[in-house]
Amino acid sequence: MYQYDAIDKEMLADRVAEFREQCERRLSGDLTEDQFKRLRLMNGLYLQLHAYMLRVAIPYGALSSAQLRKLAFIARTYDKGYGHFTTRTNLQLHWIKLKDAPDILEHLAEVGMHAIQTSGNDIRNITADPHAGATADEVDDPRIWVEAIRQWSTFHPEFSFLPRKFKIAVTASPADRAATKVYDIGLRLHRNDAGELGFEVLVGGGLGRTPYLGPVIRGHLPVRHLLSYLQAILRVYNRHGRRDNIWKARIKVLVASLGAEGFGREVEAEWESADNAQVDLPDLELARIRAAFTPRNFATLPATSAAFEAAKADPAFARFARHNVKPHKIPGYAIVDISLKKPGETPGDCSAEQMELLANLGERYSQDEIRVHYEQDLILPHVMLDDVPAVWKALGAEGLDTANRGLITDIIACPGLDYCALANARAIPIAQAIAKRFEDPALAERVGELGIKISGCINACGHHHIGAIGILGVDKKGEEFYQLTLGGSAEAEASLGQVLGPAVPANRVADAVDSMVEVYLRERQEGERFLDTYRRTGLAPFKEAVYAVAH
């Protein structure tokens, strides 16, 4: 993993000291809330329903054991003993006191972490394929490029006050595990016919009030021009973005209004007119960053493990192996998914004890690394197959052995009205009700792959637009209602969900999901997932079933 150097550390120390002084000035009344709010938001500190919330950035979702242990310490010392992993691979702490915030940032800085640019109209934490560096299907390690963008964009003065927030995701695999089509900029590393490494550049994707899949504005950008091309995109956005209307200020609206070709022409013109050599990453610097991601010393092992296969005699382990263990690029290793979706629990929540266990397991079994998946789950990316049974057993001690990755109970839910000041309705209790309905592992397995994603408001932090079943909480005549969408996906063949019909009340959502699953089980053909069946049959049979029950 990338380690902060002396410059990084000094920069962070300065920032913590600056924020400490700003907090003191706010507490003493030297700063008003209006003056202070922007400053605290630039440090990831929000004021929500019950307390302050600190959003900690986890670049490309990668954590060392020391970092995760520090997050556990902070959760236990300054919060109520848990944190919430988000769909942006950040960690949110929901019970923070303003007076503690500078101390927390100081603790984070000790392990090379911060909360800078986790709010505000700037370039936010950048995400990547959570299997980066471990999957065989990538053409390069996307973390290298994300780290380069992170360093370039942190405190970038020209892009500190964009028309609106700005999110970038990078993948290097044809299987899109980073949802690049629904980002302001999605970057897809690939090789062209000549074998040269480059980025397919997508701009103007996004969810929220007006969802769009990002169109491609450049099919192949040579990797050496990454930063200058990003600069050109951001300059066009800075120049033409709708600062006059917050609902039209995201780049997706600009791209939609100019058209992908028109926007692309603006970017190319800007790019060709700039002194790009001043911006693009020097080879030496790229090599320095790349060195931080050099593969560790993997052992030479047979591709299969007798211990792993023998452990499958236990049906519970066999189920875990089917759903939570993924192929690794190195023979004899595996990527182990850790579900934070035990039925009945809050999706994405992780206790301090669970964090410490995962830190220990990461240190002992996964080359000191833990990853955060945007689907609000965690990953041990480099586990020897021989060790998977021991890891599984250890996970069980803290309730982390739920074998449901990708299944109907692996539900994304934003914090919703239980915590968030912007929400219209609760998301977590809806997720809990659905998960309890399908908690029988055999039932969940029979249903198979089915992504349910729930947002408590139109801002779509719960990614409902890209759920095979999407659920959006709305305020309908003063009551919590939920609009259902079907057919969303963030895969390579991405699609936005279509509205099923009128919103249903909270106590009917689990029934509605049940009805749709019944339709799927009745209609599915050999090998079809829920999404495939929906794409073949369309909305009609699902609509008929839901509204026969709900009304």
Place this chain on the structure above:
Amino acid sequence: MKALTGNLLDDGEAVFLGHDGQWAARFADAELFDDEAAALAAEARAKTQITVVVDPYLIDVIPSEHGYAPLSYRERVRALGPTNKPEHGKKTEGGEAIDALLHAHGAARSKGRVELIRRK
């Protein structure tokens, strides 16, 4: 009927202006205003307490089975704590005042809060 609410500056806790003019953690201790002018005057005074409370605003209050409760579901969540964690928030103290909030109906969002969100 109205009550005045906000979040404490130093720890962000949801609080309600009490009968004694102090900020109270429990909704049961909130002063309830019949008179709109008095409520607006209290809100204006609260906005000057910049080292104590953040973004004070008025909320609608309705009779419940065991007393009074905020009309809006959002405000009841603020007064009770998150519904996904029985062990967190003010609901843990129990009693009649908490029951009044738990059994209240009417989930309209309070106007004050809507205006605050719009401003943000």
